[in-house]
Amino acid sequence: MSDLGFATLYYLIMILDGLFNFLTVKPTFSIAAHPWLRNDSRPIPLDILIYKLVKSYLNATPLKRAALKALSKALTEDELVYLRIQFKLLEPNKDGRVSLENFKTALVRNATDAMRESRVLDIINAMEQLSYKKMDFEEFCAAAISTHQLEALDGWEQIASTAFEHFEQEGNRVISVEELARELNLGPTAYSILKDWIRNSDGKLSLLGYTKFLHGVTLRSSNTRHH
Structure with missing residues (x-):
């Protein structure tokens, strides 16, 4: 169990929670209270996916980091439980922050064969x-958040809508199709798709563009849609 992707497991619990409530029409139980996350006898190990996501965040463009920060602000306390656990495993300093040494030390202490x-x-x-x-x-949440896992949740549309409101206030800006393509490491063949992500009214990303930008698009998928 310790070598499984616990971030994936956590989001699976949330998806099953939504299905449970849809079928039973009962009030949603708190994910934060789920025994897999709250039971001290079932400690959650350090998740290597968190390291990969943080690495990607640190090497992302300012626009992508702003988009992720906005997304993290749209999460509820229940949806932040897993990230709080992972942050605690890094043993933050007295000022409540972590550095590279925290990541290294936590890895040495919790490393598995996987x-x-x-x-x-x-x-x-x-x-x-x-x-x-x-x-x-706060920044750790933005760095360690997984857009792809959130997209699988029943409440993704509401999360994305709320996140976009934050993005409009704190990160959205005028961007050309060419610049957006560079952000996504795409070539001219993707221009016809990317232009639909930008509002004609002000040249900024639309809600559609924001969610697509978070998800990302490959050259292969853009070519498929283009043809």
Whole structure:
């Protein structure tokens, strides 16, 4: 069990929760109270996916980081439970922040065979930015959030809508199709798709564009849609 992706397991619980309530028409029970997350006899191990997500965040563009920060602000306390557990495993400093050393120490203390086989040292090396800056819980949430897992939740549309409201206030800006393509590491073949993500009224990302930008698009998928 310890080598499973616990982030995936956590979101699976949330999906099953939504299905349960749909079928029984009963009030939603609190995910935060689920025994897999609250029972001290079932400690949740360090999740290597968190390291991969943080690495990607640190190497992301300012626009992508702003989009993720807005998304993290749309989560409820129940949806933040797993991230709080993972942040606690990093043993934040007295100021409530973590640095690269926290990630290294936690890894040494909690490493499993699966982690050792997943090139985790390469991931740590790519997180070098944390050697001269620290990350508080709010930024950690933005860095460690998984858009793909959230998209599977029953309440994804509401989460995305709320996140977009934050993004409108704190991160959305005028962007050209060409610049958006560079953000996504795509070429001119994707322009016809990306132009639909930008509002004609002000040249900023629309709600559709925001959610698509969070998810990302590959050249292969853009070519498929283009044809």
